[in-house]
Amino acid sequence: MRVPDESKKQSHQDWLNWEGRWELIHGKAYHMTPAPSADHQFVVGELFFALRRFFGDKGCEVFVSPFDVFLGQKASDDDAEHIVQPDISVICDKRQISQKGCLGAPQLVIEVLSPATALKDFNEKFQLYEQSGVNEYWIADPLNRLVHVHAWADGYYTRRGTFGEGDKCKSMMFEGLTCDLHSVFRTANR
Numbered sequence: 481m482r483v484p485d486e487s488k489k490q491s492h493q494d495w496l497n498w499e500g501r502w503e504l505i506h507g508k509a510y511h512m513t514p515a516p517s518a519d520h521q522f523v524v525g526e527l528f529f530a531l532r533r534f535f536g537d538k539g540c541e542v543f544v545s546p547f548d549v550f551l552g553q554k555a556s557d558d559d560a561e562h563i564v565q566p567d568i569s570v571i572c573d574k575r576q577i578s579q580k581g582c583l584g585a586p587q588l589v590i591e592v593l594s595p596a597t598a599l600k601d602f603n604e605k606f607q608l609y610e611q612s613g614v615n616e617y618w619i620a621d622p623l624n625r626l627v628h629v630h631a632w633a634d635g636y637y638t639r640r641g642t643f644g645e646g647d648k649c650k651s652m653m654f655e656g657l658t659c660d661l662h663s664v665f666r667t668a669n670r
Contacts (some may be wrong), residue, residue: 616653
């Protein structure tokens with residue numbers, strides 16, 4: 481199996497030759513295994529369902545992982561600096577959608593935490609999405625039953641909100657977009 485040489489900085493061309501699911505952030509390879517837990521997948525499914533209902537007639541497309549997002553100054557499917565697979569991506573500019581994934585920053589990205597990805601989602605991905613201009617970044621935490629919402633303005637995530645299990649999570653960028661977190665987290669941590 482072809483896997484990245486972790487002793488050197490990796491490129492898009494290297495990524496093309498790896499077997500399995502990998503992300504590439506700032507030249508570092510991140511393996512996408514093991515498979516997510518049942519709680520993780522349930523939360524992803526509930527959020528995806530809510531977003532599909534909301535965006536269905538608004539001209540935006542909602543994608544669930546595995547779906548490649550190509551970011552960086554060369555956000556192309558041929559030479560991207562960063563390749564990630566967010567749990568959920570919302571793309572409102574159809575010109576960004578190719579057969580290989582999303583070219584450039586989605587308008588909304590959601591990552592659902594798991595023990596193996598929490599630090600990456602709060603650190604590397606937070607910085608990458610902020611630098612890339614993702615308008616809104618949600619971090620869903622099934623263990624603590626929280627969703628952290630970050631909104632992009634003037635080059636940074638400046639607006640923040642944290643919503644708990646009894647709340648309706650509210651988008652800061654998309655008027656009217658809410659998610660009932662009681663439903664989202666109803667089976668988490670059974």
